[in-house]
Amino acid sequence: MTTTTAKISVQDVTKTFDLGRETFTALDNVSLDIADHEFVTVVGPSGCGKSTLMNILAGLETPTSGRALVDGAPVSRPGPERGVIFQQYALFPWLTVRQNVEFGLRTTGVPKRERRSRAEYFIELVGLERFADALPKTLSGGMRQRCAIARAYAVDPSILLMDEPFGALDALTRVKLQEQLLHTWSRDKRTVLFITHDVDEAVFLANRVIVMAARPGRVYDVIDVDPATERNEDFRLSSQFAELRNRVWHSVYHQEGRTALPSTSASAGS
Secondary structure, X not given: OOOOXXXXXXXXXEEEEEOOOOEEEEEEEEEEEEEOOOEEEEEOOOOOOHHHHHHHHHOOOOOOEEEEEEOOEEOOOOOOOEEEEOOOOOOOOOOOHHHHHHHHHXXXXXXXXXXXXXXXXXXXXXXXXXXXXXXXXXOOHHHHHXXXXXXXXXXXXXXXXXXXOOOOOOHHHHHHHHHHHHXXXXXXXXXXXXXXXXXXXXXXXXXXXXXEEOOOEEEEEEEEOOOOOOOOHHHHOOHHHHHHHHHHHHHHHOOOOOOOOOHHHHOOOO
């Protein structure tokens, strides 16, 4: 069931893969809606179809049945309104930070002066202005990921699809980038779907946490996080955070004996 305010709508999506003698069902009748400017995290056990779901929304995979919509239009291919950020930074090693951020603008014919202005804005937004002329090999992992985020922002997508973007980083860098991402999102809001295997990260970032069940992948639980809550160290150490974390943890790792939620339970703003 969809809502009229949904920015992203996933409607009864099933995805199977042909493995030769058998088929594997990665997603089974998944439905969810995400509202404009909402920050949603998706968490679940290995094999729950998190990345498959994101690839369908990115236009990199097609559903076996059902459909995915963005602004009411079916997703059939990648599009400029969807910025995609993976765990691997995928930066061009021979280009500087500025040139990497400008790349998508150059390919779409944005004039040089505007290209430079927009690149500088987003480089500053992610705190890399001192490294605009640096090559990726001279940057830390966290700085490279910030460059990838700036590059995705520069083409002005209304949606960011992020597949475990901080998964390969050390714990301290990860926390700093979580805070940086939320700061960036609060200044220049996008609709964000953020996939993670880290329960703490899912709770800290989200307005809503979607918990997936595995084999086959389906929506198992939806947990709201008060969007008015300030995300800082005090929140991480609060009883509110501990309660939410425990609920998400239990939903992810103790799924025996329960069935997935009806598809209407994952509606935007629910």
